[in-house]
Amino acid sequence: MNRHLLAALVAAGALLHGQDYDKRVQNKLAEIDSVVAHGPFQASWKSLESYNVPDWYRDAKFGIFIHWGVYSVPAFGSEWYPRNMYLANSPEFKHHLATFGPQSRFGYKDFIPKFTAEHFDAAQWALLFRQSGARYVVPVAEHHDGFPMYDCSFTRWSAARMGPKRDIVGQLAAAVRQQGLHFGVSSHRAEHWWFYNGGRKFDSDVQNPEFADFYGPAAPDKTQPDTRYLNDWLVRTAELVDNYHPELVWFDWWIEQPVFQPYLQRFAAFYYDRGAERGTGVAINYKNKSFPEHAAVLDIERGKLDTLRPLFWQTDTSVSIKSWGYIDNDRFRTPLSLVGDLIDIVSKNGTLLLNVGPRPDGTIPEQAQSILLAMGRWLSVNGEAIYGTRPYRVYGEGPTHVVGGSFKDTASAPFTSQDIRFTTRGKTLYALFLAWPAGRSVTIHTLAAGAPSAEVHRVHLLGSKDALQWKQTADGLRVELPAAPPCDYAYALKIE
Numbered sequence: 001m002n003r004h005l006l007a008a009l010v011a012a013g014a015l016l017h018g019q020d021y022d023k024r025v026q027n028k029l030a031e032i033d034s035v036v037a038h039g040p041f042q043a044s045w046k047s048l049e050s051y052n053v054p055d056w057y058r059d060a061k062f063g064i065f066i067h068w069g070v071y072s073v074p075a076f077g078s079e080w081y082p083r084n085m086y087l088a089n090s091p092e093f094k095h096h097l098a099t100f101g102p103q104s105r106f107g108y109k110d111f112i113p114k115f116t117a118e119h120f121d122a123a124q125w126a127l128l129f130r131q132s133g134a135r136y137v138v139p140v141a142e143h144h145d146g147f148p149m150y151d152c153s154f155t156r157w158s159a160a161r162m163g164p165k166r167d168i169v170g171q172l173a174a175a176v177r178q179q180g181l182h183f184g185v186s187s188h189r190a191e192h193w194w195f196y197n198g199g200r201k202f203d204s205d206v207q208n209p210e211f212a213d214f215y216g217p218a219a220p221d222k223t224q225p226d227t228r229y230l231n232d233w234l235v236r237t238a239e240l241v242d243n244y245h246p247e248l249v250w251f252d253w254w255i256e257q258p259v260f261q262p263y264l265q266r267f268a269a270f271y272y273d274r275g276a277e278r279g280t281g282v283a284i285n286y287k288n289k290s291f292p293e294h295a296a297v298l299d300i301e302r303g304k305l306d307t308l309r310p311l312f313w314q315t316d317t318s319v320s321i322k323s324w325g326y327i328d329n330d331r332f333r334t335p336l337s338l339v340g341d342l343i344d345i346v347s348k349n350g351t352l353l354l355n356v357g358p359r360p361d362g363t364i365p366e367q368a369q370s371i372l373l374a375m376g377r378w379l380s381v382n383g384e385a386i387y388g389t390r391p392y393r394v395y396g397e398g399p400t401h402v403v404g405g406s407f408k409d410t411a412s413a414p415f416t417s418q419d420i421r422f423t424t425r426g427k428t429l430y431a432l433f434l435a436w437p438a439g440r441s442v443t444i445h446t447l448a449a450g451a452p453s454a455e456v457h458r459v460h461l462l463g464s465k466d467a468l469q470w471k472q473t474a475d476g477l478r479v480e481l482p483a484a485p486p487c488d489y490a491y492a493l494k495i496e
Contacts, residue, residue, distance in 0.1 A: 021154065024154070024235075025232065028238060028239065029234065029235060031238075032234065032235075032238050032266060032267075032270045035270050035277075036270050038273075039269065039272070039273025039276060039277070040272075040273060041276070042269055043265040043266045043269040043270075045295060047269065048268050048272070048291075048292070048296075049292050049294040049295050050294075051268075051296070053281075053297060053312045054247070054281020054282065054283060056182055056247070057136070057182075057247075057283050057312070058351075058390075059135075060135035060136050060182065060387070061135065061342070061351050061352065061386050061389075062133055062134050062342060062351065062352050062354070063137060063138060063182075063248075063351065063352070063354070064129045064132065064134045064137045064138070064353070064354060064355075064356065064372075065140075065186070065250075065318070065324075065353045065354060065355035066138070066139040066140060066172075066355065066356060066357075066358065067325040067356075067357045068139065068149065068357065069143050069159075069325065070082070070111050070112055070145060070163065070360075071145060071325045072325050072326040072357065072359060072360040073360045074092075074095075074096070074099075074100075075328045075359075075360070076092060076099075076327055077091060077092045077323070077327065078322065078323035078324065078327065079143060079323055079324045079325030080092075080144070081108075082144070082196070083145075083196065083198065084198075085103065085108060086103060086196060086199035086204055087198040088198070088201070088202065102203070102204075103202075103203075103205060104203045104205060105205075107199075107204060107205030107211075108145065108205075109211055109214060109215075112157075112162050112163045113163065114360065115159075115163035116163065116164060116360065116361060117164035117360070119361045119362040119363050120166070120361075120362025121362065122168075122171040122174070122175035122176075123175045125172065125175065125358075126172070126176045126178060126179045127179060128364065128369060128372060128373075129179070130179040130180070131372070131376045132372035132373065132375050132376040132379075133375055133378075133379030133380070133383060134181065134354075135181060136181055136183070136184060136247070136248065137172070137176045137184070138183075138184040138185060138186055138248060138250055138353060139172050139185060139186070140185075140188065141169050141185040141244075142187055142188060144189075144192050144252075145192070145195065146189070146192045146214060146215070147159070147163075147214075149168040149169050150167055150168065150169035150170060150185075150240065150243070150244065151167040151170065151243070152236060153239060154235060154239070155213065156213070164362075169240075169244055170244060173245075173246075182247045182248070183244070183245075183247060184246045184247055184248025184250060184283075185240050185246045185248075185249060185250070186251070186252070186285075187237050187240065187250070187252075188251075188252040189233050189236060190251070190252065190254040190255045190257075191252060193217055193221075193223075193225045193229055194217075195218070196215040196216075196218040197219060199215065200218055206218055217229060224257055224258070224259040225257070225259055225260075230259065230260070233260075234263050234266060234267055237249070237267055238270055245278065245280070247275075247281065247282050248282065248285065249271060249283075249285070250284075250299065250353075251284065251285060251287070251290065252287065253287040253290070255286070256287070256289060256290040260290075264291065268291070268295065268296065283296070284296035285297050286298065286299060287299050287300075287301065287406075293311055297312060297313060297314055298313040298314070299314045299315070299353075300313065300315050300316070300405070301315075301316055301317075301406045302315075302316070302317045302406060302407045302408070303317075303403075303404070303405050303406040303407055303408045304341065304344060304345055304348070304403075304404060304408070305345075305402075305404050306401070306402045306403065307348065307395070307404070308347070308348045308349055308391055308394070308395040309349050309350070312350070313348075313349065313351075314350055314351045314353055315345050315352050316353040316354075317333075317341070317352070317353075317354060317355065317409045318333075318354065318355035318357070319354060319367070319371045319372070320332055320355070320356075320357055320368070321410070324355055326358060326360070326365065327357075330365075332368070332371065333371065334371075335371050335374035335375055335378070335489065336488075336489050337410075337414075338352075338371065338375060339378050339489045339490055340414075340415050340434050340489070341409065343386070343421045343432045343490055344415075344421055344434075346386055346421075346423055347391060347396050347421035347422055347423055347432070348391065348395045349390075349391045354372075354375075356372070374488070377487070378487055378488065381462055381463035381486055381487045382432070382462050382463065382487065382490070382491075384430070384492070384494070385423055385462060385492040385494070386423065388425060389423035389424060389425050389430065390424050390425070391423065391424070392422035392423065392424050392429060393452070393453070394422065394446060395421060396419065396420050396421035396422055396446075397419075397445055397446050398415070398416065398419030398420055398434075399418055399419065400413050400414070400415050400416060400419045401413070415434035415490075416434070416435050417434070417435040417436060417442065418433075418437075419433065420433045420434070420442070420444055420446075422446070427496065428494060428495070429495045430492050430493065430494055430495070431447075431492070431493045432490050432491065432492045432493075433490065433493070434490045435490070436481075436485045437481070440482075441478060442479050443476045443477065443478045443479075444476050444479070445475065446476070447472065447476055448472070448473070448475060448476045449473055449474055450474070454472075456470070456472050456477055456495055457496050458495070458496040459479055459493055459495050459496075460493070461481065461482065461492070461493055462486065462491075462492040462493075463486030463487055463491075463492075466482040468480060477495070479493060
């Protein structure tokens with residue numbers, strides 16, 4: 001890094017973290033508390049549990065997550081490269097030494113000038129996301145690495161001031177809304193408290209006080225954040241709300257630490273009250289038990305539920321298997337498996353947030369684009385059975401057991417033609433069978449003659465013009481299908 005530039009940045013950091021910084025934090029905290037004092041929601045779980053999930057979110061069913069940041073530059077291991085490169089004997093540590101040299105001379109901060117984003121085009125991204133059939137988009141506003149992808153006024157380290165020198169989140173917000181999609185952000189800032197602590201154990205730039213405002217606190221991961229850090233977390237997150245008006249705020253898992261609880265209550269009340277001011281339905285995603293289940297929307301990472309949940313929920317997973325951010329030689333899911341996941345999740349009252357990891361130059365890998373466009377083609381035929389639907393009295397039937405829980409998104413066996421999932425829209429029932437039956441007929445046992453609410457008057461295959469032969473018996477609704485399937489993956493019967 002240029003010596004004169006470094007001196008200027010150090011001076012800027014001293015300003016940001018000196019009296020001016022403290023004053024601006026206190027002003028923002030006062031603003032947050034004023035909004036809460038005058039809004040319908042108060043900073044208590046009892047008040048927040050009166051929250052209702054907005055209809056736009058329950059109707060959307062499919063969104064795009066974007067993990068893009070400085071970690072895409074080394075393109076090795078995962079988006080946790082910035083932590084792991086400081087953990088002795090990790091693959092990332094060894095790779096870093098061999099490729100870039102000692103961490104004392106080339107640290108994570110030195111990747112920032114290489115994060116150029118020269119081909120980033122927010123309008124092109126937003127068009128792709130609309131073509132994928134997604135209805136909402138959630139870029140990572142700040143990952144654990146502590147490098148905001150937006151114009152954050154509480155740090156000199158951000159994409160607006162370094163690297164791309166662009167307000168990535170702001171540009172995406174405008175482009176996504178131009179395409180008629182809903183916009184959200186994610187914050188992984190909580191984990192930054194300890195993220196770089198491996199660099200405290202050997203000679204690295206993490207120990208250089210000139211960069212403490214970037215790498216710090218780098219505290220032991222068994223400790224709880226102090227008040228200064230928690231205030232910083234709160235004002236950064238509130239600034240995202242005020243500057244970009246997201247309709248969804250996604251949090252990672254570490255906010256479940258006990259010390260975060262009053263800050264989560266203050267933030268949620270502030271955010272919900274801001275939404276009420278603007279007349280905008282907003283939502284918060286949480287993992288594990290960070291929030292009471294009625295106060296926000298549960299998110300399950302790289303996994304699903306094995307049963308229908310009365311409360312609306314979300315899965316976040318990725319088109320890529322090894323990493324959320326871009327890495328060389330990643331492996332990718334198939335559109336078939338992701339469409340199956342989407343159907344299964346929606347039938348259980350959930351929504352799918354599907355991640356892509358762009359390259360450091362701002363291009364989305366071709367395999368990821370191909371997957372998204374394939375899902376868009378499927379939804380163009382079958383979206384009626386997905387968007388705006390609600391769950392049936394049972395989620396489905398069939399022999400394949402879905403393994404429930406986080407980090408199990410590839411643990412289940414492939415679905416078969418006997419695996420059927422249900423959705424509803426008013427008095428219409430949709431039965432989505434997850435593979436084309438070899439004998440061109442499908443039997444839906446849930447709709448056996450005499451079963452509750454099972455009287456059938458009409459059956460139509462979405463995407464097909466052929467009239468279907470069907471019969472309702474004591475064994476179920478048997479439907480004879482046309483010679484050729486109307487799409488590539490799963491197939492939806494519209495039953496009235």
